[in-house]
């Protein structure tokens with residue numbers, strides 16, 4: 001068996017592409033060597049990634065390079081003090097998060113920048129076993145640099161097609177409106193998304209609603225979501241992270257979601273959680289985002305087990321690695337380390353991400369088969 005990489009600092013060892021060294025202690029009666037060799041690598045687990053924002057997907061090194069090229073000054077949180085320490089629990093904390101986000105977004109100024117972000121998001125996802133990525137973008141901020149909303153979206157879609165062909169991760173796009181802007185702007189974006197609706201990589205497959213959940217009135221965005229739904233797009237708004245189960249209920253009522261960005265706080269009301277389960281809404285759970293924004297004090301407090309035990313379909317996502325310092329595999333690692341999920345349960349999470357995705361039926365079938373292969377490929381036990 002070949003040792004592919006060995007990183008003593010993190011005590012991680014990837015063996016023959018497929019297994020990683022366990023970081024937990026060996027149970028009694030099991031030799032440490034045997035225990036070390038039997039963990040499947042979650043990076044090799046085939047999965048879909050359904051919650052990743054365009055700007056937030058950026059590598060910190062890329063933001064630094066773009067800032068330098070465009071003569072922008074970056075806050076320390078992106079230079080000497082990365083990743084930033086955040087809190088979203090009060091207005092001030094969210095304002096700081098938003099300001100950092102804006103300063104990263106301000107470094108994205110050209111078509112090449114847009115293309116690079118898509119390409120690197122696909123490369124980084126490919127390295128983490130993500131075979132289907134739905135990248136969430138609000139083209140509004142980039143439109144002025146490339147001649148309007150339509151060119152901004154078309155550049156992203158074109159690069160999504162190109163990256164899908166080269167990386168092994170198929171990249172589709174979710175167009176997301178902002179709660180901070182007027183609902184009429186959301187309708188404009190929904191019409192734009194509808195014109196580019198399609199199936200498969202390089203098309204728009206969903207319509208979202210992002211930004212501070214406490215701002216704006218959710219029901220006022222219903223018209224935009226109806227436009228998107230008529231074009232066959234999935235409804236994938238954020239709800240149930242900064243606000244609790246009541247807001248999940250409001251989103252269910254007015255936006256008819258196929259998935260909810262986060263939705264974790266549905267767990268606070270059994271009736272709302274039952275509705276989530278009954279309506280087969282996939283929850284895009286992003287543990288490191290929840291902790292970074294102060295929604296839960298630690299990763300172990302994220303109610304992953306509660307959601308799963310209630311029968312909710314969960315798809316783990318990274319949300320904004322640039323701000324939170326962790327990508328997709330870290331979310332699966334947390335499920336294993338902090339919640340004690342078995343390989344079968346991790347495989348079920350991956351299946352949840354695939355089933356909850358907007359991937360074409362044939363792609364879903366292929367990926368589900370690949371999950372079975374990951375699980376069926378028995379690890380070495382001695």
Ligand SMILES: [Zn+2]
Nearest residue numbers: 053238261319
């Ligand atoms: Zn998000």
